[in-house]
Amino acid sequence: MVITLATLQASMRECCDCAALVKCRSRVVPGDGVVPAQVMFVGIAPGRFGGDITGIPFSGDRSGLLLRTMIARAGIEDVFITNLVRCNPRDERGRNRDPLAAEIDNCRRHLEAEIAMVRPRMIVCLGAMAWRELAGRDEVFDPSRPKIQQRGGATLYPMYHPGYVIRGAYDARRYINDFRRLRRHLDKRQFAELATACALPAT
Numbered sequence: 682m683v684i685t686l687a688t689l690q691a692s693m694r695e696c697c698d699c700a701a702l703v704k705c706r707s708r709v710v711p712g713d714g715v716v717p718a719q720v721m722f723v724g725i726a727p728g729r730f731g732g733d734i735t736g737i738p739f740s741g742d743r744s745g746l747l748l749r750t751m752i753a754r755a756g757i758e759d760v761f762i763t764n765l766v767r768c769n770p771r772d773e774r775g776r777n778r779d780p781l782a783a784e785i786d787n788c789r790r791h792l793e794a795e796i797a798m799v800r801p802r803m804i805v806c807l808g809a810m811a812w813r814e815l816a817g818r819d820e821v822f823d824p825s826r827p828k829i830q831q832r833g834g835a836t837l838y839p840m841y842h843p844g845y846v847i848r849g850a851y852d853a854r855r856y857i858n859d860f861r862r863l864r865r866h867l868d869k870r871q872f873a874e875l876a877t878a879c880a881l882p883a884t
């Protein structure tokens with residue numbers, strides 16, 4: 682049977698592996714975007730005012746609007762957007778909370794299935810939690826001097842989560858520059874691949 686994005690998403694929507702999240706989620710929010718994609722963005726979890734309502738990661742709330750505006754403004758195309766977990770985690774007062782380690786572990790098989798399907802050249806980790814889950818728990822998260830790592834065929838790249846910018850913890854103009862730098866990395870990588878394919882001298 683051919684596995685398409687739609688069949689993968691449908692199988693994720695049936696998932697009930699995290700008892701606490703099954704109780705508080707409105708819906709499962711699988712990753713969404715272009716397949717295959719040049720870049721995959723990985724956040725933390727669907728927000729209660731965003732993906733949990735719309736069913737699409739990083740949509741319907743301010744974080745989603747900021748992320749998608751930054752991507753468009755940097756001229757980055759062919760993107761796939763997802764999260765470490767596909768259900769909205771809430772605390773006892775109904776507010777967003779970080780997913781537990783066990784919830785991230787439970788959802789890892791879905792993330793790996795998305796990575797295998799999307800085959801991104803670059804995986805952008807939005808925030809320290811996503812970075813440490815993908816790059817390694819001891820890896821320092823420093824988007825100001827991105828330490829780029831390889832993971833399978835993809836390059837891992839750290840960036841701040843848009844929610845961090847929305848909260849005023851990071852300057853929006855610097856965030857714009859971070860996306861420009863990401864774009865330069867993508868262009869450089871694309872040129873290097875082209876140079877290899879055409880046997881051009883590398884710059």
Ligand code: SF4
Nearest residue numbers: 696698699768787788
């Ligand atoms: S967070 Fe992931 S593993 Fe847990 S119930 Fe939702 S889809 Fe399943």
